[in-house]
Amino acid sequence: MAFTAPNETFGGKVFQIDAGIDKKIVFGGEDVLPFHLFEGNVPNRPVVAYEIQDVPPEDWPETIKKVYEGVSGDPVTWAKYCQDKLNAKAIALRLIGTHPDRQNRSPEDAAKTVKDVLAAISIPLIILGSNHVEKDAAILLAAAEAAKDKNCFLGKAQEENYKTIAAACMANNLKLIAMSQLDINLSKQLNILITQMGFEKENLVTDPMCSGLGYGLDYTYSVMERIRLAALTQNDATMQMPMLADVGMNAWKAKEAIATEAELPIGGVLEQRAIAWEAVTATALMIAGSEILIMRHPEAVKAVEKFIDELM
Amino acid sequence: MLIIGEKLSIIAKRVREAMMKFDKGPIQEIAVRQWKEGSGMIDANIGPAEDGGEKMMEWMVTTIQEVVPLPVCLDTTNVKAIEAGLKVHNGEWGRPLINSTSNDPERFPIMEVAVKYQAQLIGLTVGKGGLPADAEERAGIASEIMARAMEYGMPVEDLYLDPLVLQMATTQDQALKVIQSVKMFQELNDPPMKTVVGLSNISNGMPKPLRHIMNKHLLTLLYYEGLTAAIADAAEVNETVKTVDVIMGRILYAHSYLEM
Numbered sequence: 317m318a319f320t321a322p323n324e325t326f327g328g329k330v331f332q333i334d335a336g337i338d339k340k341i342v343f344g345g346e347d348v349l350p351f352h353l354f355e356g357n358v359p360n361r362p363v364v365a366y367e368i369q370d371v372p373p374e375d376w377p378e379t380i381k382k383v384y385e386g387v388s389g390d391p392v393t394w395a396k397y398c399q400d401k402l403n404a405k406a407i408a409l410r411l412i413g414t415h416p417d418r419q420n421r422s423p424e425d426a427a428k429t430v431k432d433v434l435a436a437i438s439i440p441l442i443i444l445g446s447n448h449v450e451k452d453a454a455i456l457l458a459a460a461e462a463a464k465d466k467n468c469f470l471g472k473a474q475e476e477n478y479k480t481i482a483a484a485c486m487a488n489n490l491k492l493i494a495m496s497q498l499d500i501n502l503s504k505q506l507n508i509l510i511t512q513m514g515f516e517k518e519n520l521v522t523d524p525m526c527s528g529l530g531y532g533l534d535y536t537y538s539v540m541e542r543i544r545l546a547a548l549t550q551n552d553a554t555m556q557m558p559m560l561a562d563v564g565m566n567a568w569k570a571k572e573a574i575a576t577e578a579e580l581p582i583g584g585v586l587e588q589r590a591i592a593w594e595a596v597t598a599t600a601l602m603i604a605g606s607e608i609l610i611m612r613h614p615e616a617v618k619a620v621e622k623f624i625d626e627l628m
Numbered sequence: 629m630l631i632i633g634e635k636l637s638i639i640a641k642r643v644r645e646a647m648m649k650f651d652k653g654p655i656q657e658i659a660v661r662q663w664k665e666g667s668g669m670i671d672a673n674i675g676p677a678e679d680g681g682e683k684m685m686e687w688m689v690t691t692i693q694e695v696v697p698l699p700v701c702l703d704t705t706n707v708k709a710i711e712a713g714l715k716v717h718n719g720e721w722g723r724p725l726i727n728s729t730s731n732d733p734e735r736f737p738i739m740e741v742a743v744k745y746q747a748q749l750i751g752l753t754v755g756k757g758g759l760p761a762d763a764e765e766r767a768g769i770a771s772e773i774m775a776r777a778m779e780y781g782m783p784v785e786d787l788y789l790d791p792l793v794l795q796m797a798t799t800q801d802q803a804l805k806v807i808q809s810v811k812m813f814q815e816l817n818d819p820p821m822k823t824v825v826g827l828s829n830i831s832n833g834m835p836k837p838l839r840h841i842m843n844k845h846l847l848t849l850l851y852y853e854g855l856t857a858a859i860a861d862a863a864e865v866n867e868t869v870k871t872v873d874v875i876m877g878r879i880l881y882a883h884s885y886l887e888m
Binding site for chain 1: 888
């Protein structure tokens with residue numbers, strides 16, 4: 317008797333979301349587990365956004381810093397380079413320079429950077445704060461006004477500052493990234509609190525908090541997987557948002573992405589090793605369910621795009 | 629858990645007066661409130677309705693569905709009234725439910741009407757001669773009702789078995805037997821039979837401040853055993869249903885789970 321593979325179908329579906337005006341990105345919308353094209357509808361590919369910063373990436377490891385040598389001194393040049401030379405589908409602008417322990421840039425500085433970058437690119441923009449909860453409230457409010465009606469993602473709203481940031485998104489017609497601390501129940505709670513403010517759940521992206529390979533990736537994987545199962549099997553509308561994986565900043569923190577061949581002889585050539593570290597972190601989290609990824613190295617992005625090509 | 633809103637009953641003075649005067653106001657107000665509070669269906673209990681039952685049920689179904697996008701549970705022993713209600717029932721939001729048939733031959737014509745209009749039907753597990761003594765007797769009656777339904781050409785999936793909740797204040801020993809029945813009924817078929825109770829009957833005759841406590845705790849036990857539906861006050865039992873859903877792992881916990 318011929319074997320018939322069982323088909324698993326669910327009652328729930330992930331919300332589809334888009335960003336951008338001229339060149340849009342669209343992701344989410346699937347009603348099956350990641351890449352289970354044989355069981356249902358997967359209308360969109362996961363999307364990779366290139367990460368840039370408002371200030372030069374002095375803290376980035378050498379291997380990744382040198383890729384953007386000559387363009388990363390200024391966010392506008394950097395963004396255009398990603399768009400025009402690397403064919404980026406989206407840009408994630410991290411306003412890391414606003415962190416009080418970094419350059420402590422002001423909300424006005426941040427707003428200007430956002431305006432300048434938006435004026436220079438035609439692809440969608442993801443605007444990220446420095447993850448300093450107090451400062452982010454002020455920074456993202458100013459950034460939201462600078463990005464009014466540009467259909468950007470703004471984040472990350474956390475338990476401590478979501479009210480200001482969600483209100484700024486609503487007032488300026490933007491979409492929101494909500495981040496919780498690697499806890500599925502808190503992730504649901506934050507989604508509920510944000511939607512109770514009147515924020516449309518279809519305009520929300522969940523970041524359950526990313527971690528790099530070898531540094532807690534398994535926790536992120538598990539939380540993402542369970543969020544997706546709640547969305548599909550329990551048809552839980554508070555868990556049906558697409559998920560973000562903030563890959564680059566975590567992968568490039570790993571010892572394996574930094575240590576020289578002399579320091580880590582077993583790890584092989586540093587550059588290949590570091591790229592692989594970022595690519596493997598990203599692919600694992602796509603398998604767990606993330607639809608939007610923020611990455612740094614063009615070769616790692618290429619590997620991820622190839623991976624998606626092969627699975628879709 | 630399907631909550632069938634129980635408040636539109638001829639036993640309630642305000643509802644009875646509105647029904648007698650065909651005054652839509654109070655009926656629609658109560659129906660809307662129950663829908664907003666989480667009922668998935670509205671029970672329209674017009675009693676035996678021997679005189680003018682057809683007109684009454686027809687009026688109740690249309691009055692409710694004018695303002696509430698839910699199916700109606702037609703609650704009367706008058707088969708003509710049921711048919712009149714089914715004729716005007718709008719199936720856009722789900723199929724109607726009839727409350728009820730039993731193992732009493734006088735109630736069999738209701739099955740015919742249910743089949744004719746493809747309605748779902750509650751089978752009350754009582755026979756002609758008095759109340760069932762225990763869960764085994766209820767399951768025996770349930771099997772007979774199921775066999776009868778199949779004879780009439782009704783899929784048993786359309787049947788909700790009701791073990792008949794009795795009053796705690798007068799028949800304490802029956803409560804546990806009702807819980808056992810809900811478990812046994814499910815085993816009578818694969819997929820499991822659907823089950824329903826008239827919940828608040830348990831606390832009839834009890835002091836009013838205690839009634840909600842008894843109702844909610846009985847529902848917890850019944851729901852744990854797999855109860856499909858309850859004719860109940862959604863506002864009263866919402867917390868119980870959601871909390872049991874969380875405990876059973878059907879809903880993901882979040883601090884605000886009761887607000888969802």
